[in-house]
Amino acid sequence: MPIDQHGDALLEGVSLRSLPKVSLHDHLDGALRPQTIIELAEDAGVEVPERDAEDLAHWFADKSDSGSLTEYLKTFDLTTAVMQTREGLTRVAREFVEDLAEDGVIYGEVRWAPEQHLGGGLTLEEVVEAVQEGLEEGEDAAADAGRDIRVGQLVTAMRHADRALEIAKLAVSFRDRGVVGFDIAGAEDGFPPSMHRAAFDYLAGEFFPVTVHAGEAAGLDSIRSALIDGRALRLGHGVRIAEDLEIVSRSGDVVEVVFGDLARWVRDREIPLELSPSSNLQTGAIAAWGEELGDHPIDLLHQLGFSVTVNVDNRTMSRTSLTRELALLVETFDYGLSDIEAFQLNAAAAAFLPVEEREELIELIAEGFER
Incomplete structure (x- = not known):
């Protein structure tokens, strides 16, 4: 199945880009347009490694393809550097929504860490307001272009810092002003969710939805802590839950698997996995299984009935889109429209929305695929 230069492909005669999609794991500081980075950097006096947008896009892809989450995260030094003003944050958020809408996304959640955007003198509240302003401008621009999309914020705390409780309270204070959930992100190995138990206790007391980065750079203990200490309703990546599966035999498409207790819990409780195929390759998250997309355990997890969702993680670093990620999976695993x-x-069922709105989203997806 040929994938065109825009990452699109035809599947059963249908353009993947035209299909209604839901994006749950998408970082704001990982989704900047290269040209926007160049322009904002000039205004801010920030040095960029390339002055041409296409060259800068290649630079991000090359630097991110390291096989290490720690090295991968270093590319964010540039993107966050140009997101320190109200104007910069609003523009990036607006373009974030516009690009999602262009890709056929009808509901998205954007995760980002307010504590990383205070260098220009803004307060935590002001940066959240700036991003929300941009998201709403993007939704309005998409509507003017005939595309309906809604995007909610996932306010994120950096797991290596000590501000998680403060950020959790910030998230809750904006729960009726665009923020739909909480996350922790950053270097996973060595910084388990248990380090932020006070924040998660607070969020649980406020009945506030939580997703936790786990099972990417660290393994089963990280996932266990996300579920027990973080009370996570979803797992950010979570790909290494496959380490708790023992493949006993294979015969054609039939695989006999023994489940560990953790894997069975995640599967049976339908805890959503926010898998990001291209990113998982770049960061080495699937190194235990191989170095090619065909080695990714996403297909095994899908066939075994896990609640698999497909995501981009960071569009800039992976030079990708949700359409492209789906096209790659179709090409690799011979998936059909179903x-x-x-x-x-x-993904729609896992969205941090009231159940009535999730049901509406599910109906829109079903209708879109029927057409």
Whole structure:
């Protein structure tokens, strides 16, 4: 199946880009347009490694393809450097929504860490307001272009810092002003969710939704802590839950698997996995299984009935889109429209929205795939 220069492909005669999609794991500081970085950097006096947008896009992809989450995260020094003003944050958020809408996304959640955007003198509240302003401008621009999209904020704390409780309270204070959930992100190995138990206790007391980065750079203990200490409703990546599966035998498409207790809990409780295929390759998250997309355990997890969702993680670093990620999976695993629809329905059911709105989203997806 040929994938065109825009990452699109035809599946059963249908353009993947035209299908209604849901994006749950998408970082704001990982989704800047290269040209925007260049322009904002000039205004801020920030040095960029390349002055041409296409060259800068290549630079991000090359630097991110290291096989190490720690090295991968270093590329964010540049993107966050140009997101320190109200104007910069609002512009980036607006373009974030516009790009999602162009890609066929009808609901998205954007995660970002307010504590990383205070260098220009803004307060935590002001940076959240600036991003929300941009998101709403993007939604309005998409509506003017005939595309309906809604995007909610996932306010994120950096797991290596000590501000998680403060950021959790910030998130809750904006729960009726665009913030739909909480996350922790950053270097996972060595910084388990248990370090931020006070923040998670607070969020649980406020009945506030939580997703936690786990099972990417660290393994099963990280996932266990996300579920027990973080009370996570979703797992950010979570790909290494496959380490708790023992493959006993394979015969064609039939795989006999023994589940560990953790894997069975995640599967049976339908805890959504926010998998990001290209990113998982770049950061080495699937190194235990191989170095090619065909080695990714996403297909095994999908076939075993886990609640698999497909995401981009960082569009700039991976030079990708949700359409492209789906096209790569179709090409690699020979998926059909029913598989792609299943991923979207899983994501819609996992969205941090009231149940009535999730049901509406599910109906929109079903209708879109029927057409």
